[in-house]
Amino acid sequence: MHSAIDISGMPAGDEVDSFVILAPTGSRSAAALRQVEAFLKGCFPEYDFLANGESSPFEGDYAVLPICGVSDEGGEPRTLPYPDQSLGIAAALKGFKLGLPPAFN
Numbered sequence: 033m034h035s036a037i038d039i040s041g042m043p044a045g046d047e048v049d050s051f052v053i054l055a056p057t058g059s060r061s062a063a064a065l066r067q068v069e070a071f072l073k074g075c076f077p078e079y080d081f082l083a084n085g086e087s088s089p090f091e092g093d094y095a096v097l098p099i100c101g102v103s104d105e106g107g108e109p110r111t112l113p114y115p116d117q118s119l120g121i122a123a124a125l126k127g128f129k130l131g132l133p134p135a136f137n
Contacts, residue, residue, distance in 0.1 A: 048112045050080040051121060054095040060085025064130055068094070075124050094125040 053068055065083035072081045087095075100112050 048098040048100055049078065050099040050101075051082070052097045052099065053081055053083040053125070054087045054090075054097065055083055055085045056092055056094060057089045059094070059130055067130060068125075068128065071128055072121065072124065076121060079121075093122070094128075096122045096125070 051072075053072065055065060055068065059065075059068070065085055068083040069081045072079070072083075098112075
């Protein structure tokens with residue numbers, strides 16, 4: 033089915049760079065989820081995305097959840113901050129049209 037975002041080999045950073053995208057009811061097929069991931073990767077190549085349709089069904093917009101790992105930069109473990117760019121991800125998803133080629137999204 034879906035593979036998780038592998039954070040084991042990622043270097044510690046100072047900001048969240050991986051997101052889970054929860055798909056609303058009607059947008060949960062494997063093909064639809066891959067299309068969402070490809071669209072977002074095209075818009076935000078510096079981030080990783082995992083679109084997931086296995087949450088409780090809901091109506092409305094896609095939900096963007098940051099993967100807030102822990103950074104040990106500076107010698108102290110701390111939760112990574114929620115990035116300002118995640119608001120841009122949610123805005124981009126509002127304009128996303130399932131089934132259209134990437135050039136039209």
